[in-house]
Amino acid sequence: MRAAGLMLASTLSFGVMAIAIRLASQSLHTFEVAFFRNLFGLMAVLPLLLSARRAELRTHQLPKYFVRCAIGMVSMLCGFWAIGHLPLAQAISLTYSTPIFVTIAAALFLHEQVRARRWAAVAAGFLGVLVIVRPGSTEFSVDSLAALAAAVLGGVISIQIKQLSRIDSANTIVLYTYAFWVPMSLIPALFVWQWPQGVAWAWIVAAGVFGTGGQVLWTHALKLGEVSALTPISFVQLPLVSIAGWLWFNESLDCYTVIGAAIILGSNAYIAHREALLARKKASAAATAGAAPGE
Numbered sequence: 001m002r003a004a005g006l007m008l009a010s011t012l013s014f015g016v017m018a019i020a021i022r023l024a025s026q027s028l029h030t031f032e033v034a035f036f037r038n039l040f041g042l043m044a045v046l047p048l049l050l051s052a053r054r055a056e057l058r059t060h061q062l063p064k065y066f067v068r069c070a071i072g073m074v075s076m077l078c079g080f081w082a083i084g085h086l087p088l089a090q091a092i093s094l095t096y097s098t099p100i101f102v103t104i105a106a107a108l109f110l111h112e113q114v115r116a117r118r119w120a121a122v123a124a125g126f127l128g129v130l131v132i133v134r135p136g137s138t139e140f141s142v143d144s145l146a147a148l149a150a151a152v153l154g155g156v157i158s159i160q161i162k163q164l165s166r167i168d169s170a171n172t173i174v175l176y177t178y179a180f181w182v183p184m185s186l187i188p189a190l191f192v193w194q195w196p197q198g199v200a201w202a203w204i205v206a207a208g209v210f211g212t213g214g215q216v217l218w219t220h221a222l223k224l225g226e227v228s229a230l231t232p233i234s235f236v237q238l239p240l241v242s243i244a245g246w247l248w249f250n251e252s253l254d255c256y257t258v259i260g261a262a263i264i265l266g267s268n269a270y271i272a273h274r275e276a277l278l279a280r281k282k283a284s285a286a287a288t289a290g291a292a293p294g295e
Helices: 002-024 030-050 062-085 088-095 098-109 116-133 142-164 170-190 200-224 227-249 255-290
Strands: none
Touching: 002 030, 002 062, 002 088, 002 200, 002 227, 030 062, 030 170, 030 200, 062 088, 062 142, 062 170, 088 116, 088 142, 088 227, 088 255, 098 116, 098 142, 098 255, 116 142, 116 255, 227 255
16 A cells, blocks of 8 residues: 555655756746756755665766766657657657557567567557657647657666666666756757746746656565556546646647557556566575575
């Protein structure tokens, strides 16, 4: 129950972050929104980092962090652009395709064995993406491609984090991610700089605080519970942002987004279920192999 509560809190935090980004994007360029999200996110997480042991904050993988953060920054800018220019429900639905690309990246870069049923789920997920973006139709736009690019790069980032976490702790990864992201996001922001005015400050602070809070809660939830059980809870974000889009931005929820999102979410749920089963099998095999005779 505690893991489910943490995942729900994480999902709601990410939903609020998306709404705050959309509101901030009405008066600020995407590049500036990304910079302030990282700046205030770093400020929000500093108390946790300062309480960590000094040894946890050392690393010998700085070049890998630079590459990971550079890819992550492009993914963030694409994702923020999509949230600022697409209907919220459509932008968030496309971000749910990230696990599809994680599966592909795991097969390519980590040489993980992906069997036919998971490949079928990946193919179904792609079908859901096509239903939403509708290439060749009048509804198709470059903004949709930006959302899809964010999802693709998000898959690569997930693999990089797996690789970094083999050596470094979660606190180390968070520290160096923000240490690189703040200056990286400042550079493009300087070319379109204008100081936030009035309520825009509230939106960018909210984006940073709720984005970071969502990440922390998500990490703790996955430590306590299984991915296959917790993943469906993250889908609560979609109705939340859909209602916000309808109330505040006069956005309607079209049937293509609903159908495509349902296909993607079903694909994600199956992939998470299969990965959880495989993880349990590996753990069981390792325990059996390591047991002494007669145990």
